[in-house]
Amino acid sequence: MEFDDKVPIYYQIKTVIYDQIIAGQLAPGDKLPAIRQLAVSMTVNVNTVQRALSEMIAEGVIISRRGRGNFVTDNAQIVEQLKQQLMTSYLKQLYDRLHRLNISDEQMVAELTAYIERQGDSNGNDIED
Amino acid sequence: MATTLKIEQLNYRKNLKKILTDVSLSLSGNKIIGLLGENGAGKTTLMRLIAGLAKNARGTITINGDSNLANRKSLISYSDPLGGIATNQRISDVKRFYSKVYPDFDEQKYTQMATFLKLDESQRLSALSKGTREKLVISLTLARQTSIYLLDEPFSGIDSMSRKKIINSIIQWKPADSLMIISDHYVSEIAPILDEIVIIKDDKIAVHKAADEIREESGQSIEDYYEGLYGEADIND
Numbered sequence: 001m002e003f004d005d006k007v008p009i010y011y012q013i014k015t016v017i018y019d020q021i022i023a024g025q026l027a028p029g030d031k032l033p034a035i036r037q038l039a040v041s042m043t044v045n046v047n048t049v050q051r052a053l054s055e056m057i058a059e060g061v062i063i064s065r066r067g068r069g070n071f072v073t074d075n076a077q078i079v080e081q082l083k084q085q086l087m088t089s090y091l092k093q094l095y096d097r098l099h100r101l102n103i104s105d106e107q108m109v110a111e112l113t114a115y116i117e118r119q120g121d122s123n124g125n126d127i128e129d
Numbered sequence: 130m131a132t133t134l135k136i137e138q139l140n141y142r143k144n145l146k147k148i149l150t151d152v153s154l155s156l157s158g159n160k161i162i163g164l165l166g167e168n169g170a171g172k173t174t175l176m177r178l179i180a181g182l183a184k185n186a187r188g189t190i191t192i193n194g195d196s197n198l199a200n201r202k203s204l205i206s207y208s209d210p211l212g213g214i215a216t217n218q219r220i221s222d223v224k225r226f227y228s229k230v231y232p233d234f235d236e237q238k239y240t241q242m243a244t245f246l247k248l249d250e251s252q253r254l255s256a257l258s259k260g261t262r263e264k265l266v267i268s269l270t271l272a273r274q275t276s277i278y279l280l281d282e283p284f285s286g287i288d289s290m291s292r293k294k295i296i297n298s299i300i301q302w303k304p305a306d307s308l309m310i311i312s313d314h315y316v317s318e319i320a321p322i323l324d325e326i327v328i329i330k331d332d333k334i335a336v337h338k339a340a341d342e343i344r345e346e347s348g349q350s351i352e353d354y355y356e357g358l359y360g361e362a363d364i365n366d
Binding site: 003004005006007008009010011036039040043044045046047048051 | 159160161293296297300301303305317320321322323324340341344345348349350351352353
């Protein structure tokens with residue numbers, strides 16, 4: 001796995017795991033691989049994985065069961081909250097950037113709608129992709 | 130128990146040249162420490178002093194408060210470059226030698242690593258490529274069960290596939306309750322596996338910081354931060 005070395009690694013590990021949870025690759029109640037196995041698969045330090053897990057446990061998304069391992073919460077509300085948080089932060093980035101370019105809210109909505117339509121077209125037509 | 134390696138006021142000269150000056154450093158916990166510095170900065174000297182292989186330094190080195198040299202040596206596994214072993218020896222001979230000399234040598238663990246790194250027992254040292262030789266050194270070093278591992282430039286001059294394999298074996302086989310120091314002058318590839326960074330510059334410790342702290346505070350990659358530190362000196366010179 002390739003990390004951006006300008007950003008704390010523990011933070012990037014969290015992002016990877018949260019993305020997997022939101023995308024459904026890790027389902028509610030799923031058991032996470034052992035810490036060392038996660039470290040090997042991501043080519044990072046065991047302690048860094050541990051730090052990322054501790055934060056995810058503190059945030060309630062991962063549940064640690066003594067002697068049994070770490071699990072994705074089966075509380076759908078927490079996962080939904082996480083999804084909202086993540087979407088809001090991505091939307092905020094996009095909105096702030098477009099806002100700085102003096103693009104009106106109406107135009108943003110129109111452009112985004114048009115963009116999504118074009119994406120849909122190209123996805124549908126381009127079989128090679 | 131977490132291991133603490135403490136170096137206090139270490140001074141070392143070679144032929145009147147200062148190699149290390151007033152080096153004090155305290156490393157503890159089950160971490161991987163990156164020891165960085167230009168060629169000739171004193172990384173190998175510091176490692177050899179810690180391992181008890183270089184002598185006549187002033188200052189103290191203790192492990193968990195104990196300064197006895199023999200005790201210290203028994204707690205350290207150093208990546209010996211196999212310089213003292215005849216080149217017509219086979220990998221199997223070297224392994225046998227290690228298991229005879231070191232009571233803490235774990236043959237089972239060695240075999241796991243040798244299999245993972247695809248070492249061929251029957252090959253003679255003289256026939257090994259640089260990458261394969263380094264894989265052998267790493268397997269021998271990590272097969273010992275000690276509190277401290279010193280890996281001296283395990284990645285220099287070897288291809289990127291071998292590098293990745295070696296990094297992978299370090300993550301897999303570093304015992305959970307051990308302290309590891311890896312020296313290198315090329316940091317980008319090992320940066321993600323380092324807990325802390327120690328930079329030696331002008332025969333002194335210039336920086337000792339957590340790797341993620343450097344990223345968080347400076348917004349820079351470890352490599353850029355490290356190069357920046359050396360770059361400043363060039364401007365001032």
